[in-house]
Amino acid sequence: MSINFSNSYRDLGEAFSQNILPDPVAQPELLLWNESLAKALNISFTNTFNATTNKEQENDLLAQYFSGNRLLEGSKPIAQAYSGHQFGQFNPQLGDGRAHLLGDIADAQGQRWDIQLKGSGVSHFSRQGDGRCALGPALREYIMSEAMFALGVPTTRCLAVVMTGQSVYRERPYAGAIVTRVATSHIRVGTFQYFAARDDVESLKKLTLYSIKRHFPALISASDDKAINPEQVLAFFSAVLAKQIPLVLSWLRVGFIHGVMNTDNTTISGETIDYGPCAMMNDYNADTVFSSIDRNGRYAFGKQVNMMQWNMTRLAETLLPLLSGDEDERVAQLQPLLTQFHQDFEQGYLVMMAAKIGIDEPIEGDASMLNELIALLKKYRLDYTKTFTALTASLSGSAIEAPLVDALNEWLPRWHARIDDFKVAAQQLMRKNNPVVIPRNHHVEALLERCQESDDLTELHQFLAVLRQPYTLLDDTTKYQDAPIDGDKGYHTFCGT
Ligand SMILES: Nc1ncnc2c1ncn2[C@@H]1O[C@H](COP(=O)(O)OP(=O)(O)OP(=O)(O)O)[C@@H](O)[C@H]1O
Ligand SMILES: [Mg+2]
Secondary structure (H helix, E strand, C coil), X not given: CECCCECCCHHHCCCCEEECCCCCCCCXXXXXXXXXXXXXXXXXXXXXXXXXXXXXXXXXXXXXXXXXXXXXXXXXXXXXXXXXEECCEEECCCCCCCEEEEEEEECCCCCEEEEEEECCCCCCCCCCCCCCCEHHHHHHHHHHHHHHHHHCCCECEEEEEEEEEEEEEECEEEEEEEEEEEECCCCEHXXXXXXXXXXXXXXXXXXXXXXXXXXXXXHCCHHHCCCCCHHHHHHHHHHHHHHHHHHHHHHHHHCEECXXXXXXXXXXXXXXXXXXXXXXXXXXXXXXXXXXCCCCCCCCHHHHHHHHHHHHHHHHHHHHHHCCCCHHHHHHHHHHHHHHXXXXXXXXXXXXXXXXXXXXXXXXXXXXXXXXXXXXXXXCCCEHHHHHHHHHHHCCCCCCCCCHHHHCCCHHHHHHHHHHHHHHHHHHHHHHHCCCCCCCHHHHHXXXXXXXXXXXXXXXXXXXXXXXXXXXXXXXXXXXXXXXXXXXXXXXXXXXX
């Protein structure tokens, strides 16, 4: 099997991670293999398999590798150390309690990707946990991240799901599984906090330099890549902030609620990570929360940008020792960047929402028109996805049906007047920005239930095929477009264990 691993994170030294092998499982069985992702990553088996290898043998070998039972050549697994603010409370000692980073690989364009097993056994960071993952949450991560990728949301992805043949106990026994996650890195805000909490400035410098090289190489010249200066630290912070804006904007565009935006679940690369308690919004309400542990609505749909700014402020704090001047001067260098973040986000939000109603370059008056629409969505409890799909279709003659047409009857003429001169272009823009299908909670949950009861994955593949083309109406799309009759009242998500 040809995967050309580096172990660059492990090479940072023992302060950063624990060297530890995945814990072998009883009976690994490949459930899902993401062929298109494998291709994109340049992962191929041509050296391993020959004309006489059959599909079953191939899958068996993949199951061995992606359960951690066999180690891929060149991989030196580690569990990464990190801390994190969880619902506002700082926990200095988190880290990969059930994950193993196998190493990083380069794709054909030279982009590096981490390959990580999740659910692969305990580590130094496991605390009370068993190091394992149940099948439901593993499949959920695969489905949601594939859907998000196709929706155009920056995200970590899944390469494989392997059943372990072992039960995991979560109040009752469930089938266990291991998911292979791919990310441009697994460096979290909490990774920086880990070293800041220990006053380990040398490691903070090393981590910042590594992060710059990995994610923002333009900030550093090849000749002086051994140390960083305060200007580079500020440029790094700006670059991290800039990554979070398209991330949160795309969540808001498609109605995604992350559910657990703790600093340990916020990557510096701006990729969605940790699909534990996430959910999709149905009818529009900025206060929407589904996570059972988010009792105060800290991570509600409409609060996500504020929470991201809060997380970025925690990142800023960790960078203070790397700046110059006294304490006040250091804060004064970071503060304007956080203010700028909010302004850039607000501007980006207007552009994003305007695109959803077909306007490429918003002008004065568009913000108030959008606010009015959002107020109507909320007042009449209109489904977010369906509303924009109907508005898009209406531009080529589809009638907007009741009750939507009644709810929007005063708003529609205002919108038509604005886009009348460029209806065709408006509709094209809307088609790109408004999915016709999203991974609705009730469909995801129903499928997870069925997959746990039966080995037949036909429906799962059908659902995935639809989710992989969320801007196109396929024959099967209509099966998954419906909003739940009760608006998901009483639906609760749980932190994915
Ligand atoms: N079953 C488990 N065994 C050991 N540690 C666990 C388990 N479940 C969660 N943890 C640890 O608890 C912390 C918080 O968990 P959280 O649910 O945010 O992350 P996760 O889903 O395990 O991983 P990730 O953020 O990488 O997707 C992490 O340190 C995680 O490793
Ligand atoms: Mg997590």
